Amino acid sequence: MKKLISYGIIFILGSGAGWILSGKHWNIFFTSYIPALATLLGAFYGAKYAFQFQKDKEEVKNREKNILNGNLAVFNLMRMAETLFVYRKQFIEPFRGKPTAFLEMPPSLELLEDEIRFDTENLFFLLQLDEINFIGDLAVERSRFQRTLDAINERSRVHRLEVQPTLEKSGIVQGGDYTFQQIDEILGDRLNHTIRQATDQVITSVDETINSLQIAGDRLFKTLKISFPGERIINFKFEE
Numbered sequence: 001m002k003k004l005i006s007y008g009i010i011f012i013l014g015s016g017a018g019w020i021l022s023g024k025h026w027n028i029f030f031t032s033y034i035p036a037l038a039t040l041l042g043a044f045y046g047a048k049y050a051f052q053f054q055k056d057k058e059e060v061k062n063r064e065k066n067i068l069n070g071n072l073a074v075f076n077l078m079r080m081a082e083t084l085f086v087y088r089k090q091f092i093e094p095f096r097g098k099p100t101a102f103l104e105m106p107p108s109l110e111l112l113e114d115e116i117r118f119d120t121e122n123l124f125f126l127l128q129l130d131e132i133n134f135i136g137d138l139a140v141e142r143s144r145f146q147r148t149l150d151a152i153n154e155r156s157r158v159h160r161l162e163v164q165p166t167l168e169k170s171g172i173v174q175g176g177d178y179t180f181q182q183i184d185e186i187l188g189d190r191l192n193h194t195i196r197q198a199t200d201q202v203i204t205s206v207d208e209t210i211n212s213l214q215i216a217g218d219r220l221f222k223t224l225k226i227s228f229p230g231e232r233i234i235n236f237k238f239e240e
Contacts (some may be wrong), residue, residue: 009189010154024190035071036060043155048185052130063228066228067224067228067231067233068124068126069123070123070220070224070228071224071232071234072122073082073122073123073138074217074220074221074224074233074234074236075234076116076186077141077213077216077217077220077236078217078234078236078237079116080116080141080145080213081210081213081214081217081222083111083116084145084148084210084213086106086211087094087111087152087206088206088207088210090107090108091106092105092202092203092206093132096122096203099180101199101203102195102196102198102200103163103195105155105159105199105202106159107155107156107159107160108152108156109156109176110153110156111149111152111153112149120135120138120139120142123135123138126223129229134219134220134223138216138220141212141213141216143217144208144209144212145209145213147205148205148209151201151202151205152200152202152206154198155195155198155199155201155202158191158194158195158198159195159198162191162194162195163187163191165193166186166187166188166191167183167186167187170186172186185220213234217236221233221234221235221236
């Protein structure tokens with residue numbers, strides 16, 4: 001369209017210039033070609049401004065979409081950290097540092113990642129914000145969070161379905177006075193090692209994942225604030 005209009009303008013101006021030099025067909029030039037030239041120019045600039053308007057509209061729409069997806073990602077990182085923080089507060093902190101933590105830490109209900117949707121596909125706009133590796137880092141955080149949930153769920157399963165029944169069969173009751181040797185003998189080497197290792201893994205994984213989620217959330221918040229100045233961005237924080 002642009003080329004067609006340009007050729008038409010060149011033709012009209014060329015014809016007009018020739019007639020001006022020869023002094024012929026002045027009436028035709030002013031009554032026919034000049035209006036045609038005005039029509040072509042109007043069509044050219046009309047199409048140009050319509051295209052620019054649509055382009056600007058799409059850019060605004062994409063900007064709003066990116067801000068929404070960015071805020072949603074910050075919010076979901078906060079939810080992930082909050083989920084683990086609540087677990088730590090209820091199940092880990094009361095027994096942290098106690099030699100009997102592997103027994104006293106109760107099992108929890110199954111924690112599911114599906115309750116928190118975190119789609120890195122909606123954050124591809126970060127590739128244009130000098131954060132090429134950030135999407136990969138966020139994908140790592142999602143995997144780390146899922147592995148932590150898996151560790152919690154596995155320990156809860158072992159505690160609920162293996163440790164508790166074994167202790168109950170041996171007459172061990174909560175609050176009783178027993179030695180570690182007695183507990184070890186009742187549980188046996190395999191189960192004793194499994195529950196101890198699972199408990200240590202859960203405590204370490206929960207602590208490290210909460211910390212890494214907070215770092216990722218702060219980084220994403222700062223990136224969005226710099227990339228979208230003046231826009232409302234969710235600040236990463238959760239109640240401690």
